Amino acid sequence: MFTGNALQIAHRAAAFCLAATFCFPLTARAADIAAIVETVSDPAAGVAPMDLLEKGRVIELADNTKLVLGYLLSCTRETITGGRVTVGAEKSTVEGGRRQAEEVDCDGGGAIRSNNRSNEIAGAVFRGKPNIPPLPKPDVTLFGLSPLIRLSVPSKTIRIRRLDKPHKKQVDLSATGSLVDTAKAGVRLAPDGLYAISSGAKALIVKISPLAESGAPLLSRLVPM
Numbered sequence: 001m002f003t004g005n006a007l008q009i010a011h012r013a014a015a016f017c018l019a020a021t022f023c024f025p026l027t028a029r030a031a032d033i034a035a036i037v038e039t040v041s042d043p044a045a046g047v048a049p050m051d052l053l054e055k056g057r058v059i060e061l062a063d064n065t066k067l068v069l070g071y072l073l074s075c076t077r078e079t080i081t082g083g084r085v086t087v088g089a090e091k092s093t094v095e096g097g098r099r100q101a102e103e104v105d106c107d108g109g110g111a112i113r114s115n116n117r118s119n120e121i122a123g124a125v126f127r128g129k130p131n132i133p134p135l136p137k138p139d140v141t142l143f144g145l146s147p148l149i150r151l152s153v154p155s156k157t158i159r160i161r162r163l164d165k166p167h168k169k170q171v172d173l174s175a176t177g178s179l180v181d182t183a184k185a186g187v188r189l190a191p192d193g194l195y196a197i198s199s200g201a202k203a204l205i206v207k208i209s210p211l212a213e214s215g216a217p218l219l220s221r222l223v224p225m
Contacts, residue, residue, distance in 0.1 A: 032056075035087055038068040038077070038218050050179050050218075052150070057087040061097060070219040075106040077217055105143035105209070106219040135163055135194060138207035140223060144216030145190075145208065146183035147197065147223045151175060155199040160187070163205070164194040175199065183221075188214065199225050 032054040037047050042065040047053070053069070061067055063082045070077050074090035083097020092099060149158055155175045160182070162168040173185055189195060192210040196203055202225050212220075 033072065034089055035069045035071050035092075036218050036222070038070055039066070040068070041066040050181070052178065053087045055087055055089050059085040059087075061085060070104070070106075070217060070222075072219070072222070072224075075104055075219055077102050077104045077219065104217045104219050105211075106217075106222065107140045107142070136205050138194065139204045141207045141209055142189075142221050142223065143209045143212050144221030145188045145212050145214050146181070146221060147187070147189070147206065148218055148221045149175075149180040149182065149197065149199070149223045149225060151178050151180065151199060151225055153200065153202075157199070158182075159196075159198045160189075161196045161198075162190075162193055163196055183214075197223055197225070 033052045034055045035053045037049055037051040037053065039049055040047055042062060045059055045061055045065055045067060047059060047067070053059075059067065061080065061082050061084075065082060067080045067085065068078065069080065069087075069092060071090050076091055078092055079100045080092060080094055081098045084095040085097070086093040086095075091101065147160075158173040158175050158180050160171040160173070162170075171182075171187055173180060173182065173187070189208050189212075191208055191212050193208045195206045195208070197206050198204075204223060204225060206223060
């Protein structure tokens with residue numbers, strides 16, 4: 001049961017979540033997030049696609065329930081059927097079920113590489129004028145054409161600009177949660193393209209692999225911000 005002070009803190013936290021339009025689950029700090037749910041065959045498992053799972057989370061699966069997890073740091077994609085699943089830092093422990101694992105192309109989606117590269121991005125956008133520096137190096141390489149953007153702080157808008165071809169029209173997307181799936185908005189970036197993705201004061205420079213494809217696993221297109 002909450003004490004008076006604890007209840008006030010809980011109310012304030014809830015109010016902040018509503019004002020900001022979203023929050024990470026109170027039981028999962030952003031720093032503890034280890035895996036993302038790709039698919040789950042039974043909603044009764046207590047998780048849903050796109051859920052971010054913290055290390056130590058336990059999931060009970062019925063015998064025939066299939067769960068697909070992607071691990072951010074190890075680029076491991078697991079298919080688990082049944083059993084008691086405990087989320088680890090780089091892989092799951094499964095008791096009483098079956099686990100199959102494979103490595104997928106990803107760039108370590110758990111790491112946040114840069115908070116603000118706005119100056120470099122601004123210089124790249126106006127590239128072609130005298131004394132403008134060359135294009136910046138990417139912070140992350142994606143192997144899917146539609147980024148899945150993971151926000152660590154609230155934001156209302158995501159902006160995507162192409163740097164190697166700055167005449168291309170920029171894309172502005174509304175952010176309504178901690179994950180923004182650009183595939184749902186019909187965004188498909190160009191293979192071998194270089195892009196700036198910005199959210200509030202944060203910005204990342206993203207390279208799309210020449211071998212990137214549509215329908216890639218979540219880990220292959222995850223952008224941490």
